[in-house]
Amino acid sequence: MSTFIQISFSGLATGAIFALAAVGFALLWQTAGAINFAHGEFIALPAVIMLILGEMQPTLGLPDWVPVVGGTAIGGPLPEMGIIVAFVLTIPLAVLVLGWLFKVSLVDRLLTPGGDDIPLVIASLGLALMIREYLRVEFGAAPKQFESVFGNDRWRPGGIPVSADDVGVLVVCVLVILALQLFLRRTSTGRQMEAAAQSPTTARVLGIPVGRMVLYTFAINAVLVTVAALLVAPTTHARWDAGISLSLVAFTAAIIGGFNQVRGALIGGFLVGLLQNWSGYYLSSAYREAIPLLLMILVILWRPQGLFGIAEERRI
Amino acid sequence: MSATTSTGERLAHRRDAVAEIDRGSLSWPLAAAAVAAVATVVLLPVGRSEFAGIMWLWAAALVAVLGLNLLLPVESWNGIVVKWASLAGCVAFLAVFPVGRTNSTLVDLGLFVVFAIVCVGLNLTHGFAGKISLAQGAFLGIGAYVSVLLDTGREVAVAGFEGTLPDLPFLLAIAVAGLTCMVLSVLIGFPALRVQGPWLAFVTLAFNLLVYLVLNNEVGLTGGSRGLRTLRVDLVVFGVDLFETRNYYYFCLVFLLAATALVWWIVRSPWGRAFKALRDNPGRAASLGVDVRTYTLLAFSIGAGLAGVAGALYARLIEYIDPRGFYIGQSFDFFLATVVGGLGTMVGPFIGVSFITVLTDRLRFTGDYYRVWFGLFVVFMMLAAPRGVAGSFNQLRSWLRARREAAR
Amino acid sequence: MTEGAPVVRVRGLTKSFGGINAVDDVSFDVHDGEILGIIGPNGCGKSTLFNCILGQYRADRGRVELHGRDVGRWRPHRRANAGLARTFQLLQVFESMSVRDNLKTAAQEHIGTIGGRLFRRPDMGLGDKVDRLIERFGLGHLAEERAGNLSYGQQKLLDTAMAFVSDPAVVFLDEPAGGVNPTMLGDVRDRIRDLNEHDGTTFAVVEHNMEFIFGLAHRIVVMDQGRVLTTGTPDEVRDDPRVLEVYLGG
Numbered sequence: 001m002s003t004f005i006q007i008s009f010s011g012l013a014t015g016a017i018f019a020l021a022a023v024g025f026a027l028l029w030q031t032a033g034a035i036n037f038a039h040g041e042f043i044a045l046p047a048v049i050m051l052i053l054g055e056m057q058p059t060l061g062l063p064d065w066v067p068v069v070g071g072t073a074i075g076g077p078l079p080e081m082g083i084i085v086a087f088v089l090t091i092p093l094a095v096l097v098l099g100w101l102f103k104v105s106l107v108d109r110l111l112t113p114g115g116d117d118i119p120l121v122i123a124s125l126g127l128a129l130m131i132r133e134y135l136r137v138e139f140g141a142a143p144k145q146f147e148s149v150f151g152n153d154r155w156r157p158g159g160i161p162v163s164a165d166d167v168g169v170l171v172v173c174v175l176v177i178l179a180l181q182l183f184l185r186r187t188s189t190g191r192q193m194e195a196a197a198q199s200p201t202t203a204r205v206l207g208i209p210v211g212r213m214v215l216y217t218f219a220i221n222a223v224l225v226t227v228a229a230l231l232v233a234p235t236t237h238a239r240w241d242a243g244i245s246l247s248l249v250a251f252t253a254a255i256i257g258g259f260n261q262v263r264g265a266l267i268g269g270f271l272v273g274l275l276q277n278w279s280g281y282y283l284s285s286a287y288r289e290a291i292p293l294l295l296m297i298l299v300i301l302w303r304p305q306g307l308f309g310i311a312e313e314r315r316i
Numbered sequence: 317m318s319a320t321t322s323t324g325e326r327l328a329h330r331r332d333a334v335a336e337i338d339r340g341s342l343s344w345p346l347a348a349a350a351v352a353a354v355a356t357v358v359l360l361p362v363g364r365s366e367f368a369g370i371m372w373l374w375a376a377a378l379v380a381v382l383g384l385n386l387l388l389p390v391e392s393w394n395g396i397v398v399k400w401a402s403l404a405g406c407v408a409f410l411a412v413f414p415v416g417r418t419n420s421t422l423v424d425l426g427l428f429v430v431f432a433i434v435c436v437g438l439n440l441t442h443g444f445a446g447k448i449s450l451a452q453g454a455f456l457g458i459g460a461y462v463s464v465l466l467d468t469g470r471e472v473a474v475a476g477f478e479g480t481l482p483d484l485p486f487l488l489a490i491a492v493a494g495l496t497c498m499v500l501s502v503l504i505g506f507p508a509l510r511v512q513g514p515w516l517a518f519v520t521l522a523f524n525l526l527v528y529l530v531l532n533n534e535v536g537l538t539g540g541s542r543g544l545r546t547l548r549v550d551l552v553v554f555g556v557d558l559f560e561t562r563n564y565y566y567f568c569l570v571f572l573l574a575a576t577a578l579v580w581w582i583v584r585s586p587w588g589r590a591f592k593a594l595r596d597n598p599g600r601a602a603s604l605g606v607d608v609r610t611y612t613l614l615a616f617s618i619g620a621g622l623a624g625v626a627g628a629l630y631a632r633l634i635e636y637i638d639p640r641g642f643y644i645g646q647s648f649d650f651f652l653a654t655v656v657g658g659l660g661t662m663v664g665p666f667i668g669v670s671f672i673t674v675l676t677d678r679l680r681f682t683g684d685y686y687r688v689w690f691g692l693f694v695v696f697m698m699l700a701a702p703r704g705v706a707g708s709f710n711q712l713r714s715w716l717r718a719r720r721e722a723a724r
Numbered sequence: 725m726t727e728g729a730p731v732v733r734v735r736g737l738t739k740s741f742g743g744i745n746a747v748d749d750v751s752f753d754v755h756d757g758e759i760l761g762i763i764g765p766n767g768c769g770k771s772t773l774f775n776c777i778l779g780q781y782r783a784d785r786g787r788v789e790l791h792g793r794d795v796g797r798w799r800p801h802r803r804a805n806a807g808l809a810r811t812f813q814l815l816q817v818f819e820s821m822s823v824r825d826n827l828k829t830a831a832q833e834h835i836g837t838i839g840g841r842l843f844r845r846p847d848m849g850l851g852d853k854v855d856r857l858i859e860r861f862g863l864g865h866l867a868e869e870r871a872g873n874l875s876y877g878q879q880k881l882l883d884t885a886m887a888f889v890s891d892p893a894v895v896f897l898d899e900p901a902g903g904v905n906p907t908m909l910g911d912v913r914d915r916i917r918d919l920n921e922h923d924g925t926t927f928a929v930v931e932h933n934m935e936f937i938f939g940l941a942h943r944i945v946v947m948d949q950g951r952v953l954t955t956g957t958p959d960e961v962r963d964d965p966r967v968l969e970v971y972l973g974g
Contacts, residue, residue: 035514109699117514118448119698122655125648126694133687244644248525251518286533293522300515301507334855334864586841586848589829593818600816603778604886605804605833614838660820 006160007277013166015273016173017232019266021246022253023177024224026265029254031197031217034107035121038128039225040247042098044240045131046090047229048139054086087230091223099222102127103215128243135240148234169231176227177266180220184262193217252296258309267308342393346384350398353380354405363416381405386713406666407573414565422561426633428673429568430626433575435654435665437622440579442651443659444588445615446595447508451520452650454527455497455620457642459627461531461538463493464546464637473536486551486558490571490628497624498617505616509609524644531639543638546631558632568629575622580662582618591615592660652694658706667705728756731893731926732777732808737786739776746772747783748950754894759920759927761941761958763934765971769950770930771813774898778810779803790893805834807893813902817879817886819872823863826871827854830886854889861885861915877908888919894926901933909933913940938962946970 021043028034036042106127110120150168154161184190196203196213203210232246249272257268272292280288299306356377360370381402388395414425438452465472469483484492507519531538538544551558558564582588590611593601602608631637649672657668671690682689701708730753739747747769754760762770775781777788779800788796795803804810818826831850832841841848858867861881866874871882880903887895900916901909913936919925931937937944938958946953946961948970954961961967 106695106699119702121514121517122652123695123698125652126691126698128691129648129652129694130688130691133691134685137684137688241645248521248644251521255518284533287529290526290529293525297507297519297522300519301510304511304515334858334867582842584846586828586832586844586846587838589821589825589832590841592821592825593829596818596820597816599780600812600818601829602800603780603804603810603812604830605801605890606829607801607833607838609799610838 002158002160003281006162007281008274009160009162010166011274011277012270013169013273014276015270016170017228017269018249018253018272019269020173020176020224020228020231021250022257022265022269022272023180023262024221024228025250026254026257026259027217027224027262028221030260031193032103032107032214033111033117035117035124037121037124037247038131038243039250040243040245041128041131042094042222042225042243043229043232043246044135044243045098045229046094046226047233047242048135049093050083050086050090050226050229051233052086053089054082054084083230087226090229091226094222094226095219097222098225099218100215103218107218128247132240132243135243140240165234172227172231176224177262180224181262189213189216249292252292254306255296255304256292256299256307258306260305260309264306264308268306271307337391339396340389340392340394342397346394347397347401350381350384350401353377353384354401357381358405358408358412362412382709386709387716389717390713410569410572411566414562419561422565423633424674426561426565426568427630428669429565429572430630430633431650431653431673432666432669433572433626433629434623434650435657435669436572436575436579437619437626438650438654439657439659439661439665440582440591440622441615441619442654443661443664444583444595445591445611447612447615448513448517448651449504449520449616449619450517450644450647450651451504451524451527452619452623453642453644453646453648454524455501455623456627456630456646456650457527457531457637457639458497458500459493459624460546460631460637460642461544461627462496462624463489463628464544464631465537466492468546474534478536486553486632490625493628494621494625497627498621501616501620502613504620505613508612508616521644521647524642524647528639528643531642538639541639543636544631545636547635548632551632564633568633571625571629575625576662579618579622583662587611587614595660652690656694656697656704658704658708658710661704661706661710664704664706728758728926730754731756731791732928733787733789734773734777735787735789737773737776737783737788739772739781739783745950747776750786750947750950750952752945752952752955754926754928755943756926757920757924758942759916759929759940761937761944762928762930762947763932763937763944764947764953767949768947770947771898772950773947774810774896774930778808778896801833804890804892808896809887809890809892809894810896811883811887811898811900813898815876815879815883815903817871817874817882819870821871822868823858823871823874823882824854824867826882826886827857827889831889834890857885857889876903877905880904880912884915888925892925894928897927897929897931899931900929901931901936909936912936916940 021039024042025036025039028036028039106123107120110123111117148165148168150164153164155164156162182190184194192203192208193213193216195206196208196210197217200210203213228246232242249269253268253272254265255268256271257266258264275291275295276288279291283291354377357374360374360377381398384398385395385402388398390396390399410429414422417425434452434456438449441447441449463486465481466484467486467489469480471480472478504520504523508516511519532541534540535542548559548564553567556563556567558567583591590601590606593604593606594608594611594615598608653668653672654665655668656671657666658664671693676686697704703711732754734753735751737747737750738745750769750773752760762773764770772781776783776786779795779798779802783796786796787794790803790806790808793806795806795808798806818829821829828847828850831854832848835841835848836844847854855867858864861884863878863881863885866878871879874882880900884897884900887897897916900912904912916927916929917940920927929937929941941958943955944958944961945955946964946967953966953970954964956964
């Protein structure tokens with residue numbers, strides 16, 4: 001029994017990160033009809049950037065005559081502090097590049113109402129390739145890892161080994177998702193965003209600036225992927241090809257749970273984490289990823305709105 | 317119009333005769349110039365590894381060939397001569413360029429040939445029939461492993477079953493590899509009957525992953541992540557020893573030419589129209605008698621079968637296979653190559669495959685970042701030329717023609 | 725117009741969506757050589773009826789017979805190959821192919837088997853037939869033009885021609901007057917009449933435009949709320965007070 005609790009708990013912890021990834025992916029799909037095959041790379045890239053800013057004390061490469069405050073290095077004396085500061089610095093960068101720039105240069109140009117989804121899929125695959133290969137060439141040699149911001153403590157409540165990282169990840173994810181839900185439900189901007197997602201034409205008639213609401217969605221996604229990056233790097237390494245598997249769990253979780261509801265993608269993420277751990281332990285460690293994949297295929301074929309999504313006539 | 321005229325007669329006056337095709341007359345000087353240009357493109361690089369000085373001549377000849385193809389009407393005699401001369405030139409180039417090259421270059425060229433077979437197949441499934449597939453990497457792998465397992469008399473142990481596999485002649489092993497993939501393709505063919513577009517992309521992606529997991533984990537069958545050595549020893553086909561890389565390259569080239577001819581035949585036949593109808597409007601197609609289900613399964617099985625054959629050839633080309641070579645990254649490569657080359661064109665797959673094989677270390681300005689540039693190129697193509705290189709060429713040709721006719 | 729034998733018989737056709745009977749116990753015949761009009765106010769079930777007869781939907785109950793055979797369980801392509809052709813309300817042509825290829829595609833699947841078709845000549849001997857049809861529909865100068873480049877009206881002509889090219893037993897037209905420039909309506913009506921009188925093609929036409937259908941059809945079926953209200957000649961229907969009520973009433 002205690003084993004079951006243990007693997008369930010760690011499944012929830014990994015599932016929490018999957019949920020973050022899935023929610024961001026689902027938000028873009030639901031509100032903008034944008035299926036972003038580079039979603040995993042959108043997580044890997046901030047992870048690497050935070051690693052560099054936080055721990056590797058990079059130089060800006062500025063010419064000598066430019067005065068730089070505090071020497072030419074950025075970074076703090078303690079890894080955790082470095083990472084936190086790096087995280088805070090990376091957020092606006094992510095919002096600008098992965099949010100606004102991505103939307104304006106690619107999504108807006110390739111997604112026409114009533115048109116084909118596939119050009120954006122292809123372009124995002126190209127984008128994913130660019131990011132992935134760039135990370136491989138620049139940083140590929142040895143996968144880097146930074147330590148968990150939650151520290152390395154481990155406890156054994158009731159005889160079950162639990163790490164501070166697991167707890168921290170769970171708590172942060174739940175808080176972030178709660179904050180997102182509160183924002184969407186309780187603030188007027190959030191409600192406008194939901195309205196824009198449900199029915200853009202009706203929203204426009206009501207005077208809601210749909211284009212700007214979609215932009216906010218991209219910004220929120222950028223924040224979500226950065227948080228996911230912060231949480232995932234300690235366990236998954238900041239690898240150049242981490243993006244592919246992260247994309248995969250995002251798709252799988254979002255589709256299984258239901259991509260047209262934030263709640264659906266959230267549950268999907270936790271479900272995939274649990275399924276992986278359960279099947280890994282009770283069935284076969286080698287095929288732990290197979291069960292969620294098979295479930296995704298079944299969902300696509302027979303219940304495309306997901307297990308917890310709503311069946312609706314969407315143009316997507 | 318008088319009240320006594322019948323409807324039929326009134327309509328008859330407005331009949332609109334279908335025009336006869338005007339092929340014009342053949343210009344011998346033009347034809348000769350075209351052949352000369354093609355010959356220059358084909359023969360100039362033979363045996364050379366550096367051709368700095370005459371690069372300009374070669375480029376000019378290439379531009380001349382492309383220009384003639386662009387400007388001459390497709391149905392005119394001139395256009396037909398130029399087109400067939402160009403195609404013959406492509407085949408000749410593939411046959412003649414390898415002369416005097418090192419073995420490692422020959423393997424690179426062989427990789428181009430083998431991957432071209434995969435993309436020719438994918439072009440049929442996606443380009444002509446409109447069914448997206450991110451699973452060609454999986455079929456490449458299945459073809460590779462099946463052919464190797466059946467060709468070496470290995471001992472295997474899987475799911476409690478132990479035994480020795482038969483040792484088939486190489487050609488038979490290739491055929492079985494292809495057929496196995498054709499049969500297994502129903503696993504994605506049937507889902508393709510229910511879903512389209514991105515959903516089908518996800519299903520084929522999941523299929524690729526599941527295949528990868530099996531290849532990686534069934535160590536008793538496939539050797540798992542350690543991979544398999546697949547040297548070209550004792551491989552004699554019709555008296556030719558395929559141990560020589562040069563011989564093996566031409567062996568693969570024969571398969572590429574056959575695969576291309578097969579797809580060309582299919583597209584030209586009534587099947588080609590049925591596939592295009594399936595791509596453009598499956599609902600309307602069904603209402604006109606097109607058996608959507610059968611044609612969908614056919615589109616997948618042919619594409620997968622070709623990838624399976626390519627896999628069998630691939631295994632012996634690089635003489636070592638492991639599951640990582642058949643992961644979804646490989647499927648992405650095939651997919652992007654086919655799209656960038658030009659979906660629904662015969663030439664597209666060849667152009668696209670050159671981006672993921674032979675060009676990778678030839679463009680000096682990119683250095684190690686070649687694939688970053690390729691990714692950027694993909695993005696650029698989607699924004700500026702979504703029909704791909706060959707598709708955009710055709711578009712340009714139509715546009716130039718329309719302008720010429722408007723000017724008259 | 726002499727009445728021919730029934731080619732298509734619809735008996736007790738019923739189709740419901742989530743508790744609402746879109747088509748409710750509908751029965752009628754389509755006689756050989758006639759133009760049958762099917763009219764009714766919005767939401768009366770005309771399009772659903774078509775979809776059930778032609779296979780896009782599976783009816784819950786009832787029979788659809790073609791030449792006496794029950795085709796109710798057949799998939800759309802099989803019904804098409806048996807002789808039931810249709811157009812859709814929403815224009816549907818194969819945009820990437822030429823006008824000629826569109827028509828060849830529509831004609832070819834009725835001949836031989838899939839396997840056999842791979843080995844026949846590319847145009848399967850359909851060249852002349854297709855060209856004559858192109859000329860009849862006034863598209864001769866566009867024979868090699870890409871269908872996607874045609875104007876709406878030209879695509880509509882092509883769409884109709886595609887339904888007709890395989891010599892079907894009955895052609896089901898779904899709102900042929902829809903979206904057509906009023907000045908062209910006469911041409912559309914003339915063309916249908918010409919095909920009917922010269923070639924003996926049987927038509928069943930769902931239509932909104934009363935003037936259009938009254939000037940064309942030999943018999944009319946009036947539907948309301950999924951049921952058949954009445955059947956008769958245009959004059960009989962026009963004089964039936966219930967029909968007026970259905971259109972003007974609530």
